[in-house]
Amino acid sequence: MASVSLHRLTKTFDAGRPALQDFSLDVRDGEFVVLLGPSGCGKTTALRCIAGLEEPTAGEILIGEREVTHVPPAERDVAMVFQNYALYPHLTVHENIAFALEMRRVPKADCARRVTAMAARLGLAELLDRRPAQLSGGQRQRVALGRAIVRDPAVFLFDEPLSNLDAKLRLELRAELLALHRALGATMIYVTHDQVEAMTMGQRIAILHEGRLRQLGAPGEIYERPADVFVARFVGSPGMNILTGSGTGEGGRVMQCGSLALPVADAAGVFPTQLGLRPEHVGVGAVGEGVGEALVEVVEPLGSETLVHLDAGGQALVARLPGMADVRVGDRVGVRVDTRRLHLFDAAGVRLG
Ligand SMILES: Nc1ncnc2c1ncn2[C@@H]1O[C@H](COP(=O)(O)OP(=O)(O)OP(=O)(O)O)[C@@H](O)[C@H]1O
Ligand SMILES: [Mg+2]
Known part of the structure; x- marks a missing residue:
């Protein structure tokens, strides 16, 4: 496990306004931090920079003690779960979960044992031979989670992983993710535009607006002492x-x-x-x-x-x-x-x- 530090991160895609501007954030080892903000505020960009899928225009990224700003994704020990599952359609559930382990040349028996244990934990034991097209949305998302968790990375990045699911399933998986966080003690950064999700899941919430950090704090602190009118209106349903x-x-x-x-x-x-x-x-x-x-x-x-x-x-x-x-x-x-x-x-x- 590891801490994650962003130091004055800026990402500009073209001549326009930066997608991320001077964004600093220290996520503690084992902490669950939510990045919250409206569509287009830079949440995905921030996660992609941490994962190494996007190169920042300025600023630094540290994972643990190590500066990784320009380190390739495969060498960062980070797993990212996306909103749209991103499973391999031609592989079975077992093969999808095992994929990253096989890439790392984990011995076959060890790999099979880890996949089976992960599938049992996520309620996928009966589905290991199916392909993604034969699964419901919630089951696909569990496979995507299993694939990330089985690798045992230092840091988990979640980009709105529950937003394609119906309300009931979202509640269930939310609770499951929190249980996993407690069990694994892993560092998790979770992106959402849903303030209810942020309030219920985050140990701390970072609120972004137009690429800038507006407030960082525990859910209660943000609700009771919003730093500005934007945060006050954005948090709460309805807002302030x-x-x-x-x-x-x-x-x-x-x-x-x-x-x-x-x-x-x-x-x-x-x-x-x-x-x-x-x-x-x-x-x-x-x-x-x-x-x-x-x-x-x-x-x-x-x-x-x-x-x-x-x-x-x-x-x-x-x-x-x-x-x-x-x-x-x-x-x-x-x-x-x-x-x-x-x-x-x-x-x-x-x-x-
Ligand atoms: N590859 C890209 N090229 C150009 N502009 C981009 C690119 N990726 C993102 N942007 C721009 O950067 C800004 C932030 O985008 P980002 O995807 O980080 O937002 P977001 O907070 O994840 O939004 P959403 O909630 O809709 O997913 C947006 O204005 C977007 O148009
Ligand atoms: Mg996004």
């Missing part, structure tokens, strides 16, 4: 409500955001111009209650909770209410806010305090 307004009242300690008057403390001497509020910290009541009035625009009953989309004098916000809430489109409501849970951001969107 961001309201804009201007200071009024005595000493500017009340922010008027549309029809809502929100009491705020003057953070770090800079008056915030954007306010963040998680949907679970917004509630509705009768007109006259709370911090102002709003119109109910959309109601999404989800069973265990109801999402209520509100228009507060031109400011859009979502409230997350428990259970099947008795709210209807077109209702006028009072907006209740847990003002201790307000997040403050400056004009550029950077967190204050």
Whole structure:
């Protein structure tokens, strides 16, 4: 096993904006780190640079103590699992899993033993003679995982390996991957654009946007103290409500955001111009209650909770209410806010305090 360090990694494909810009990250030996960000933010590029499939334009990559920036992929002791399985169609499950071992001239008996053990662990024991075309998506993905794990590499790289699977199977394989991580104690870097996956799997999450690292931290830290408005909106389902307004009242300690008057403390001497509020910290009541009035625009009953989309004098916000809430489109409501849970951001969107 090994740590992975990226030092000011930059990758430019053509004259355009770099796919990755000044990206630094230290993944500890045995850690499970998730790279999270929207489509095109540079996640795959980062993984491909670590695997050696892409040469960085600038910066350094270390695996363990060793600098590998320009070392060929086969000499890096890294296994990558892709979104689209990338199995050899003409080989059986057994042969697919055994392939990398045979390439390394592992003795035949040893190879067979390792493949059989891996197949049993991943629930593939009955399928060893089938070819990929005879497998379901979930089974193919297990084969791809088995093929990576059986090699016993120092570092695992996963590029959205579960995104082609249905929701139930995704949950199962997620749990399985975490169990494997615990059992193997391996260093794993896992790419996803799914923030739920990131929150549930990552020991730490690195959030990328337009090729740059926006925040690195434990899931709770990122949820409770987002570094900027981008992270605040991206993490959470739905993301954080961001309201804009201007200071009024005595000493500017009340922010008027549309029809809502929100009491705020003057953070770090800079008056915030954007306010963040998680949907679970917004509630509705009768007109006259709370911090102002709003119109109910959309109601999404989800069973265990109801999402209520509100228009507060031109400011859009979502409230997350428990259970099947008795709210209807077109209702006028009072907006209740847990003002201790307000997040403050400056004009550029950077967190204050
Ligand atoms: N081989 C390439 N040539 C030119 N541009 C590329 C190449 N590979 C990636 N890019 C560009 O680099 C940027 C980052 O791409 P990358 O594949 O790393 O994104 P991603 O975060 O993995 O996105 P997704 O979630 O859609 O997979 C994109 O703007 C993409 O168009
Ligand atoms: Mg990608």
